[in-house]
Amino acid sequence: MTPVDPVDLTARLIRCPSVTPVEGGALVLLEDLLSQAGFACTRVDRNGVPNLFARWGNRGANRSFGFNGHTDVVPVGDAAAWTQDPFGAAVVDGWMYGRGATDMKSGVAAFVAAAVDFVRDTPPDGAVIITVTGDEEGDSVDGTTALLDWMAANGERMTHCLVGEPTCPERMGDMMKIGRRGSLTAWFTAQGVQGHSAYPHRAKNPMSALVRLMSRLEAAPLDQGSDHFDASTLAITTIDCGNPATNVIPARGTATVNIRFNDLHSGASLTDWMQGHAAAVEAETGVQITMRVSISGESFLTPPGEFSELVKRSVQAETGVAPAYSTSGGTSDARFVKSHCPVVEFGLVGKTMHQVDERVEVAQIGQLKAIYSRILRDYFA
Known part of the structure; x- marks a missing residue:
């Protein structure tokens, strides 16, 4: 045939x-x-x-x-x-x-x-x-x-x-x-207090909290790689609040990160790691930070x-x-x-x-x- x-x-x-x-x-x-x-x-x-x-x-x-x-x-x-x-x-x-x-x-x-x-x-x-x-x-x-x-x-x-x-x-x-590699995306929402940009002490700026959190997450490499994998990567993909005004501190802001990770990590371990940093920034700033995570694969x-x-x-x-x-x-x-x-x-x-x-x-x-x-x-x- x-x-x-x-x-x-x-x-x-x-x-x-x-x-x-x-x-x-x-x-x-x-x-x-x-x-x-x-x-x-x-x-x-x-x-x-x-x-x-x-x-x-x-x-x-x-x-x-x-x-x-x-x-x-x-x-x-x-x-x-x-x-x-x-x-x-x-x-x-x-x-x-x-x-x-x-x-x-x-x-x-x-x-x-x-x-x-x-x-x-x-x-x-x-x-x-x-x-x-x-x-x-x-x-x-x-x-x-x-x-x-x-x-x-x-x-x-x-x-x-x-x-x-x-x-x-x-x-x-x-x-x-x-x-x-595994892949996960984390969405952070920061809830602060809106205020006039000339009086920042009367507001709680969610964008400052998010910038601080993103800085902490990026501060050091996740690892140096393993026997069969390159180093894991973390990328900040969005930071936003949709604020059209230049003289208003917004009440709410969001940020997103995507992590591609090797066999030194799991989705659960990385979620715990990010949650720990979010809790620390929340304690430092008084801005409430919530997190949602989607793990597309280990x-x-x-x-x-x-x-x-x-x-x-x-x-x-x-x-x-x-x-x-x-x-x-x-x-x-x-x-x-x-x-x-x-x-x-x-x-x-x-x-x-x-x-x-x-x-x-x-x-x-x-x-x-x-x-x-x-x-x-x-x-x-």
């Missing part, structure tokens, strides 16, 4: 306008293809979020290799700034253009094509599982987490998983992810070992490049999968993701399928 063409599949997926939270036909397309290839498919939609689970082989197999990815994409932005139709999948000078071309419809197309050909040509002693969400670019509350919840309730399990996000910063094969690490080495060897065999192990970058759905099974990430060069004229080098799509195919062969060998 004719192998599945990952380039054609990428183009068909790009033509599905699946801007979060719209499914756009992308999961319907994949479900049809996988079902025809003998995968048992289930839509695991939750709270209106579209998700797809597909398994070839028996439930509860001793070995089950999983792929995870997403078909939702970020908005186009200024459509007039694009040189090609954002949902046209035009190929120009060896590059395919379109929203999601890099992040990450090409990755999904490559692992689906590899999985379909693999189970057809060399049926493994085990199971191959595909999990695809339509909510990775959104709140991620009902996406991969919904799939994992459904799997737990229905006796489905991956023994290892590869997330196909773009991981290579410069050239194909130069980096894979074995972990990710840091995690899949220690280098047999699984990561298998992926590394496969990448090197197909590209001639040995990927560096990395934990850099933002968050991905691997932060959810890590609680289910060991997980690593490998995918394309991600330079144009989320940009105007997002595009993927066509040759890399076939190369990525070849890498995923080799991973499957070696895993079940």
Whole structure:
């Protein structure tokens, strides 16, 4: 039978306008293809979020290799700034253009094509599982987490998983992810007493308290990094009170910080640390400070070992490049999968993701399928 063409599949997926939270036909397309290839498919939609689970082989197999990815994409932005139709999948000078071309419809197309050909040509002693969400670019509350919840309730399990996000910063094969930093955002609200700026002693300035608090939080580095992680970072992203008057001390102000943290911290430990500083500033200034924290993911690490080495060897065999192990970058759905099974990430060069004229080098799509195919062969060998 004719192998599945990952380039054609990428183009068909790009033509599905699946801007979060719209499914756009992308999961319907994949479900049809996988079902025809003998995968048992289930839509695991939750709270209106579209998700797809597909398994070839028996439930509860001793070995089950999983792929995870997403078909939702970020908005186009200024459509007039694009040189090609954002949902046209035009190929120009060896590059395919379109929203999601890099992040990450090409990755999904490559692992689906590899999985379909693999189970057809060399049926493994085990199971191959595909999990695809339509909510990775959104709140991620009902996406991969919904799939994992459904799997737990229905006796489905991956023994290892590869997330196909773009991981290579410069050239194909130069980096894979074995972990990710954690991420949290903290919103501070300072409630003081409004007054005339000429009589500051009659007011309690919330902005002064917030500036003092932000200064304390930034005073020293959170750490110097760990064995597999760079140093944690804290960024002040907003300080505001919405005050149009120059001679009025406002009654209320807000500030926001975002922290990307390594395995020396947890969301809880950093929350306690910030709360301690807020309480100290509150005691010093008399301004009431409240804090709200959202933890989008804890840091995690899949220690280098047999699984990561298998992926590394496969990448090197197909590209001639040995990927560096990395934990850099933002968050991905691997932060959810890590609680289910060991997980690593490998995918394309991600330079144009989320940009105007997002595009993927066509040759890399076939190369990525070849890498995923080799991973499957070696895993079940």
